[in-house]
Amino acid sequence: MTERNADHIAIYPGSFDPLHNGHVDIIRRGARLFDRIVVGILLNIEKAPLFTVQERVEIAREVFRDYANVEVDTFDGLLVEYARRKGAGVIVRGLRAVSDFEYEMQMALMNRNLNPGVETVFMMPSEMYTYVSSRIVKEVVALGGSVTNLVPSIVDDRLREKRHARSTLRA
Ligand SMILES: Nc1ncnc2c1ncn2[C@@H]1O[C@H](COP(=O)(O)OP(=O)(O)OP(=O)(O)O)[C@@H](O)[C@H]1O
Ligand SMILES: [Mg+2]
Numbered sequence: 001m002t003e004r005n006a007d008h009i010a011i012y013p014g015s016f017d018p019l020h021n022g023h024v025d026i027i028r029r030g031a032r033l034f035d036r037i038v039v040g041i042l043l044n045i046e047k048a049p050l051f052t053v054q055e056r057v058e059i060a061r062e063v064f065r066d067y068a069n070v071e072v073d074t075f076d077g078l079l080v081e082y083a084r085r086k087g088a089g090v091i092v093r094g095l096r097a098v099s100d101f102e103y104e105m106q107m108a109l110m111n112r113n114l115n116p117g118v119e120t121v122f123m124m125p126s127e128m129y130t131y132v133s134s135r136i137v138k139e140v141v142a143l144g145g146s147v148t149n150l151v152p153s154i155v156d157d158r159l160r161e162k163r164h165a166r167s168t169l170r171a
Helices: 004-008 021-033 053-063 079-086 098-114 134-142 153-170
Strands: 009-014 036-042 070-075 090-094 119-123
Touching: 009 021, 009 079, 021 036, 021 090, 021 119, 036 053, 036 079, 053 070, 053 153, 070 079, 079 098, 090 098, 098 119, 134 153
Parallel strands: 009 036, 009 090, 036 070, 090 119
Antiparallel strands: none
16 A cells, blocks of 8 residues: 555546536536545647646646646656556546446556556536537537537637637648
């Protein structure tokens, strides 16, 4: 077991391309449960992300500007190693539906195998966000649909800017 203290810091890892209200919901819940929650943005997982890592960091920092115990950071490599570096005893993951379960269970058990001192904690978002993913947000925006009620307003603005830039480029 890790030292008691380490359990008070949690890492919430993901690609957050882009951050949406399902993520925001989980981060808010985590901020209530833990002394500190670190939003860990994965570097290099997708070859062609819509938002650069720098943009994703900026967005998350802006959205959680008023949360003193939410930190936004980036990482590469093994998650349990990153947790060790941050002194975190908890990995937070969001569970939307049964479809998330199999992959999440595999990851949680592999992470436990790699470092039994780090515990994975699953949280469920408000039911109105259970169907939201970054992938579906990007798909809808690419087809001209609105995601205003599913993403923070800064993300909505930036998605519009990107769509505008792309349509101008095509014109
Ligand atoms: N709507 C949601 N409600 C609760 N948790 C969520 C939601 N969407 C994602 N998560 C969780 O957030 C974490 C980071 O996920 P990730 O960055 O892959 O987001 P995503 O929306 O699934 O993006 P993508 O569609 O690119 O996979 C994971 O634990 C994931 O299960
Ligand atoms: Mg995902």
